[in-house]
Amino acid sequence: AQSVTQLDSHVSVSEGTPVLLRCNYSSSYSPSLFWYVQHPNKGLQLLLKYTSAATLVKGINGFEAEFKKSETSFHLTKPSAHMSDAAEYFCVVSGRISGGYQKVTFGTGTKLQVIP
Amino acid sequence: KAGVTQTPRYLIKTRGQQVTLSCSPISGHRSVSWYQQTPGQGLQFLFEYFSETQRNKGNFPGRFSGRQFSNSRSEMNVSTLELGDSALYLCASSLARGGEASKGEQFFGPGTRLTVL
Numbered sequence: 001a002q003s004v005t006q007l008d009s010h011v012s013v014s015e016g017t018p019v020l021l022r023c024n025y026s027s028s029y030s031p032s033l034f035w036y037v038q039h040p041n042k043g044l045q046l047l048l049k050y051t052s053a054a055t056l057v058k059g060i061n062g063f064e065a066e067f068k069k070s071e072t073s074f075h076l077t078k079p080s081a082h083m084s085d086a087a088e089y090f091c092v093v094s095g096r097i098s099g100g101y102q103k104v105t106f107g108t109g110t111k112l113q114v115i116p
Numbered sequence: 117k118a119g120v121t122q123t124p125r126y127l128i129k130t131r132g133q134q135v136t137l138s139c140s141p142i143s144g145h146r147s148v149s150w151y152q153q154t155p156g157q158g159l160q161f162l163f164e165y166f167s168e169t170q171r172n173k174g175n176f177p178g179r180f181s182g183r184q185f186s187n188s189r190s191e192m193n194v195s196t197l198e199l200g201d202s203a204l205y206l207c208a209s210s211l212a213r214g215g216e217a218s219k220g221e222q223f224f225g226p227g228t229r230l231t232v233l
Contacts, residue, residue, distance in 0.1 A: 046221065104222065109159065
């Protein structure tokens with residue numbers, strides 16, 4: 001079975017402080033993991049992805065995530081929040097299922113609020 | 117390379133009508149997935165098409181259907197619209213199924229905002 005859990009539906013940080021968005025996953029196979037960001041009334045944009053290479057993944061806009069297999073986690077972090085980071089963030093797991101197809105499962109999303 | 121395009125961007129329909137949404141994937145992408153996004157239910161998977169065949173289906177009623185053409189463009193149809201079908205419908209494309217190159221990475225279009233009155 002494959003699932004992804006975003007532990008916080010809302011996170012609020014002050015501008016200039018660190019951001020931590022938590023994600024735990026479950027997958028029968030070695031999964032690929034992604035973080036997407038969605039700004040209001042926009043489509044989803046890929047922030048970063050883990051595909052079995054380096055466990056610390058750097059993405060766009062200063063975000064990074066660390067794949068921890070022992071903890072089945074893929075938390076998203078940023079050292080210093082910017083007002084433009086206010087958006088909804090989705091953690092996604094993708095794993096191979098029968099027939100060679102990829103099954104993609106989205107988390108429920110975390111809304112990040114950045115306080116000036 | 118052009119991104120995923122969706123038309124129309126906004127649509128207003130009344131209950132009982134039907135609607136067709138269109139998605140053009142990134143050139144070379146053969147897989148197209150559709151998602152429904154609402155404030156209450158979040159992002160929910162509708163179906164995925166690859167090489168004109170539906171490969172995967174979410175838990176939606178039969179009023180929701182789709183198809184994919186030989187050029188990988190996809191359409192989604194919703195018949196007998198209900199108020200609860202008001203949502204942002206997102207289309208995503210990806211490379212060939214299951215391959216190392218794609219590893220499930222999807223590229224999203226801007227969505228079609230459907231309002232049912």
